[in-house]
Amino acid sequence: MPSPSAIFILILSVALIAGGIWAGQNINLLPIDASINAPIYDELFKVLFSIGTILFLGILGLVIYSLIRFRRRPGQVGDGLAIEGNLPLEILWTAVPAVVILFVGLYSYDIYDRMGGMQPLAHNGHHQMEKTEERIWGGIGSGTIDSSTGDAIAPLPVDVTAMQFAFLFHYPQGDIISGELHVPVGQPVTMKMESKDVIHAFWVPEFRLKQDVIPGQPTIMNFTPTKPGRYPIICAELCGPYHGGMRSTVVVEESKDYQAWYSKNAKPTSSETSDV
Amino acid sequence: MTITVPQTNKQPSEKLQPTGWLRYLSFSLDHKVIGIQYLICGFIFYLIGGALASAIRIELTSPVSDFMARDVYNQVLTLHGTIMIFLWIVPVVNGAFGNYLIPFYVGARDMAFPRLNAVAFWLIPPAGLMLITSYFINGAAQSGWTAYPPLSITTPAAGQIIWIISVLLLGGSSIFGGINFIVTILKLRRPGLQLMQLPMYCWAMLGTSILVVLSTPVLAGTLILLSFDIVAHTGFFNPALGGNVIVYQHLFWFYSHPAVYIMVLPAFGLVSEILPVHCRKPLFGYTTMVYSIMAIVVLGLVVWAHHMFTSGTPPWMRLFFTIATSFIAVPTGIKFFNWVATLWGGRISLNSAVLFSCGFIINFVLGGITGIALAQVPFDIHVHDTYFVVAHFHYVVYGGSVFVIFSSIYHWYPKFTGKMLNENLGRFHFLITFIGFNLCFGPQHWLGMNGMPRRVAEYDPQFTFVNQLSSVGALLMALSTLPFLWNIFQSALKGPIAGDNPWQGLTPEWLTSSPPPVENWKGEAPLVSKPYGYGVNKEESTMESVDDAQGDNNS
Numbered sequence: 103m104p105s106p107s108a109i110f111i112l113i114l115s116v117a118l119i120a121g122g123i124w125a126g127q128n129i130n131l132l133p134i135d136a137s138i139n140a141p142i143y144d145e146l147f148k149v150l151f152s153i154g155t156i157l158f159l160g161i162l163g164l165v166i167y168s169l170i171r172f173r174r175r176p177g178q179v180g181d182g183l184a185i186e187g188n189l190p191l192e193i194l195w196t197a198v199p200a201v202v203i204l205f206v207g208l209y210s211y212d213i214y215d216r217m218g219g220m221q222p223l224a225h226n227g228h229h230q231m232e233k234t235e236e237r238i239w240g241g242i243g244s245g246t247i248d249s250s251t252g253d254a255i256a257p258l259p260v261d262v263t264a265m266q267f268a269f270l271f272h273y274p275q276g277d278i279i280s281g282e283l284h285v286p287v288g289q290p291v292t293m294k295m296e297s298k299d300v301i302h303a304f305w306v307p308e309f310r311l312k313q314d315v316i317p318g319q320p321t322i323m324n325f326t327p328t329k330p331g332r333y334p335i336i337c338a339e340l341c342g343p344y345h346g347g348m349r350s351t352v353v354v355e356e357s358k359d360y361q362a363w364y365s366k367n368a369k370p371t372s373s374e375t376s377d378v
Numbered sequence: 379m380t381i382t383v384p385q386t387n388k389q390p391s392e393k394l395q396p397t398g399w400l401r402y403l404s405f406s407l408d409h410k411v412i413g414i415q416y417l418i419c420g421f422i423f424y425l426i427g428g429a430l431a432s433a434i435r436i437e438l439t440s441p442v443s444d445f446m447a448r449d450v451y452n453q454v455l456t457l458h459g460t461i462m463i464f465l466w467i468v469p470v471v472n473g474a475f476g477n478y479l480i481p482f483y484v485g486a487r488d489m490a491f492p493r494l495n496a497v498a499f500w501l502i503p504p505a506g507l508m509l510i511t512s513y514f515i516n517g518a519a520q521s522g523w524t525a526y527p528p529l530s531i532t533t534p535a536a537g538q539i540i541w542i543i544s545v546l547l548l549g550g551s552s553i554f555g556g557i558n559f560i561v562t563i564l565k566l567r568r569p570g571l572q573l574m575q576l577p578m579y580c581w582a583m584l585g586t587s588i589l590v591v592l593s594t595p596v597l598a599g600t601l602i603l604l605s606f607d608i609v610a611h612t613g614f615f616n617p618a619l620g621g622n623v624i625v626y627q628h629l630f631w632f633y634s635h636p637a638v639y640i641m642v643l644p645a646f647g648l649v650s651e652i653l654p655v656h657c658r659k660p661l662f663g664y665t666t667m668v669y670s671i672m673a674i675v676v677l678g679l680v681v682w683a684h685h686m687f688t689s690g691t692p693p694w695m696r697l698f699f700t701i702a703t704s705f706i707a708v709p710t711g712i713k714f715f716n717w718v719a720t721l722w723g724g725r726i727s728l729n730s731a732v733l734f735s736c737g738f739i740i741n742f743v744l745g746g747i748t749g750i751a752l753a754q755v756p757f758d759i760h761v762h763d764t765y766f767v768v769a770h771f772h773y774v775v776y777g778g779s780v781f782v783i784f785s786s787i788y789h790w791y792p793k794f795t796g797k798m799l800n801e802n803l804g805r806f807h808f809l810i811t812f813i814g815f816n817l818c819f820g821p822q823h824w825l826g827m828n829g830m831p832r833r834v835a836e837y838d839p840q841f842t843f844v845n846q847l848s849s850v851g852a853l854l855m856a857l858s859t860l861p862f863l864w865n866i867f868q869s870a871l872k873g874p875i876a877g878d879n880p881w882q883g884l885t886p887e888w889l890t891s892s893p894p895p896v897e898n899w900k901g902e903a904p905l906v907s908k909p910y911g912y913g914v915n916k917e918e919s920t921m922e923s924v925d926d927a928q929g930d931n932n933s
Contacts, residue, residue, distance in 0.1 A: 168721035181658035182724035184913020210754035307829035318617025343448035346834030
C-alpha cells in the first residue's frame with residue numbers, strides 16, 4: 103500500500119502537469135496571427151510553453167521546498183545525509199530529458215516541414231533560373247501553398263531592397279516601386295531580398311517570420327497573409343545609428359482594395375501583362 | 379612501495395615579492411595575488427559595464443531617442459557587451475577563482491607557469507583601458523559586440539580597430555590562462571591524488587580551458603582578417619570586393635558560442651563547491667557531473683550556427699544545429715538535478731552564498747528552457763535578434779554566472795581576507811538583486827515576442843510601460859551593488875576574524891590559514907581524496923579523508 107506521502111507527491115505531479123498544459127493553452131503571449139504559418143508557430147509555442155512551465159515550476163518548487171524543509175534550524179549541529187549518488191535516479195533524469203528533447207526535436211521538425219522549411223527554394227516570380235539560384239538561401243515558407251486544393255494561386259513576386267535605413271519594394275508585374283508592402287489577403291507572396299549596404303533583417307511579428315537581408319547574397323522569403331490589416335515591418339539586425347527607426351508597413355488588403363492600389367500605381371505599359 | 383617527492387620551493391623567497399596591499403599592483407607571481415587582481419579588476423569593469431547598462435535602460439524609458447545621440451547609443455551597447463563578457467565574466471569565473479583555487483585543489487604551490495600567469499593578467503588592464511578610452515578619441519566601436527561586417531567595416535575605423543586590438547589582447551590573455559590551467563590540473567597534481575578525486579571546479583576548469591584553447595584562436599584569426607578588411611581594404615568579408623559576410627558569422631560564432639560555456643562551466647564548478655559545504659552533504663553524482671561537463675564541452679563546439687538561423691543557412695544545416703543544440707540540455711539537466719539532489723536531505727545554512735547559488739539554479743533553469751525553445755528553428759525565426767534573446771542570455775550570463783560570482787565571493791571572502799562578511803547585509807543584497815534582475819529581464823521575453831528588436835534606441839510606443847518596468851528592475855540591480863560594496867569594505871576593516879575554516883569545508887583551500895601563506899601551506903600539501911566527504915552516516919569521513927601525513931604513499 104502506498105504511503106500517504108507517495109499519494110501526495112503523485113497528486114502534486116499531476117497538478118503540476120495539468121497546470122502546465124493549462125498555461126500553455128490559455129496564456130497567450132504572442133501578437134495576433136496574420137499569416138498561414140503563424141497558427142502553426144503558435145501550436146509549437148503552446149507545446150514549448152507547457153513543457154517549460156512544468157519544468158520551471160517543478161525545479162522552483164523543489165529548490166524552495168528543499169531550502170525550507172532542510173534548512174539548518176537554530177541549535178542543530180552535524181551534517182546532512184551522506185548520499186553520494188543514486189544510479190537509477192541519475193539514469194532516470196538523463197533518460198527523461200533525453201526523451202522530452204527527442205519529442206521536442208521531432209515535433210519542431212514537423213512544424214518546420216509544415217511551414218515549408220524543407221521545400222526547395224525557388225523564386226517563382228523570376229522566369230529564368232539565374233546562375234546564382236543555387237546560392238540563394240532563404241527563410242521559411244513555401245511560395246505555393248497547399249497545392250492539394252487543386253487551384254494553387256500563383257505567388258506574387260516582390261523584390262525587396264534594404265538600405266540604411268529603409269526598405270524598398272519593387273513589383274516586377276506593373277513595375278511598381280513602393281515604400282510600403284501591399285499584398286492581397288490569401289495570396290502567397292514570394293520575396294527576393296538583397297541589401298545595398300549592410301546586413302538588415304525583414305521581420306513581421308504578426309507573420310512570425312524573419313529573414314536577414316544580406317549584401318551580395320540574395321535571400322528568399324515566402325508568406326501568405328491571412329488577415330487584412332496594417333502590420334509593422336521591422337529591421338531586426340543592427341544596421342547603424344537609425345536601426346531603431348528602420349521600419350515599414352505591410353498592408354494586407356482585400357483583393358479589390360489591392361487591385362485598386364495596384365492599378366493606381368502600375369506603370370501603364372506593363373499593367374496589361376499582369377495576371378493577378 | 380613508498381615514493382617520496384620532495385616539494386621544493388621554486389619561487390623567489392618571500393622578500394623578493396612585494397608585500398602588503400602594494401603587491402596587488404605589482405607583477406606578482408603568486409597565484410593568490412593574481413586571482414585577487416583578476417577579481418578586483420573585473421569588478422571595476424563590472425561597475426563600468428553596469429553604468430553603461432544603466433544608460434541603455436535610461437534611454438529606453440521613453441520610446442524615442444532622447445537621452446543620447448543614436449551613434450553614442452550604439453557605442454554604449456557595444457562597450458556594455460564587450461566589457462561584461464571579456465573584462466568581467468570571463469576573467470572572473472576563469473582567471474580570478476581559477477587562479478586562486480586550482481593550485482589548492484591539485485595540491486600545488488602555484489600555477490604551472492607563474493610568469494605566464496602574471497602576463498595573462500597584466501594584458502587585461504591595458505586592453506580594458508584602451509577599449510574605454512577609444513570612446514574619447516574618435517568614438518568607440520558601434521557595431522555591437524558581434525562586430526558583423528559590413529557594418530563593422532563601414533562604421534568609423536578608429537573605434538573598431540581599437541576594439542579589435544583590445545579583444546585580441548583579452549583573447550591572448552584567455553589562451554595563456556587556458557594553457558596554464560590545463561597543465562596545472564593534469565601535471566601539477568600532488569602525488570597520490572587521482573583525477574577522479576579532484577574537486578568539481580577542476581573538471582569545470584579543465585573543460586573550459588580546452589574550449590578556450592580550441593576556439594579562441596579562431597576568433598583571433600577572424601578579427602585579424604576583419605582588421606585587414608578595415609585598414610588594408612582587403613575583401614575577406616566585404617561583399618563590395620567579393621567577400622562573404624556569412625563566413626565571418628560562422629568563424630565568429632565558432633568562438634562565441636563556446637564563449638557561453640567559457641562563462642558558465644566554471645560557474646557550474648563553483649556552485650558544485652559551494653553547495654556541499656553549506657548543505658553538509660556530498661556532491662550528488664560526482665561521476666555523472668564529470669561526464670556531463672565533458673559532454674557539454676564536446677557538444678558546445680558543434681552548435682555555433684544556431685546563432686545564424688535567419689542569416690541564410692540551408693535547411694539541413696538548420697536541422698543539424700537544432701538537434702545538436704537541443705541535446706546540450708541533457709548533460710546540463712543532469713547537473714541541475716544533481717544540485718537539487720545535493721540540497722535534498724541536507725542541513726542547509728541559509729546564508730548569502732547558498733541563496734545566490736539557489737538563485738542561480740532558478741534563473742539558469744529559466745534561461746535554459748528559453749534556450750531549448752530558441753534552438754528550434756521555427757521558434758527562433760520569430761524571436762531571433764529580439765528582446766526575447768536579450769532576456770534569454772541575461773538569464774544565462776547574469777542570472778547564471780554573475781549570481782555564482784556573488785555566491786563565490788560570499789563563500790571565499792573569509793579565505794581571501796581572513797574576515798567574515800555581514801550575513802544580513804548579504805541576504806539583503808541577494809533579495810534586491812534577485813527581485814531587480816527578474817523585474818528587469820522577465821518582461822523582456824514578452825517584449826521580444828511582441829515585436830521589439832534588440833539594439834534599438836527607439837521603439838513602438840505600445841512597449842513603453844513594459845520597458846519602464848524593466849528599467850525599474852535595472853535601477854534595483856544598480857542599487858544592489860551598494861550594500862555589497864559597503865559589506866566588502868566594512869568587513870575588510872572591521873569584520874569578525876574568520877579563522878582558517880569558518881564553514882568547516884573539506885576542500886584543500888580550507889586546510890591552511892586565512893589568508894593563506896605564500897606557497898599555500900606551511901608544511902606539505904594535504905592529500906584530500908574525498909573533497910565532499912560530509913555526512914552523518916560516516917563519522918570517520920570528516921577528518922580521516924584528509925590525509926596530511928608527511929611523505930604520502932601512492933595508495
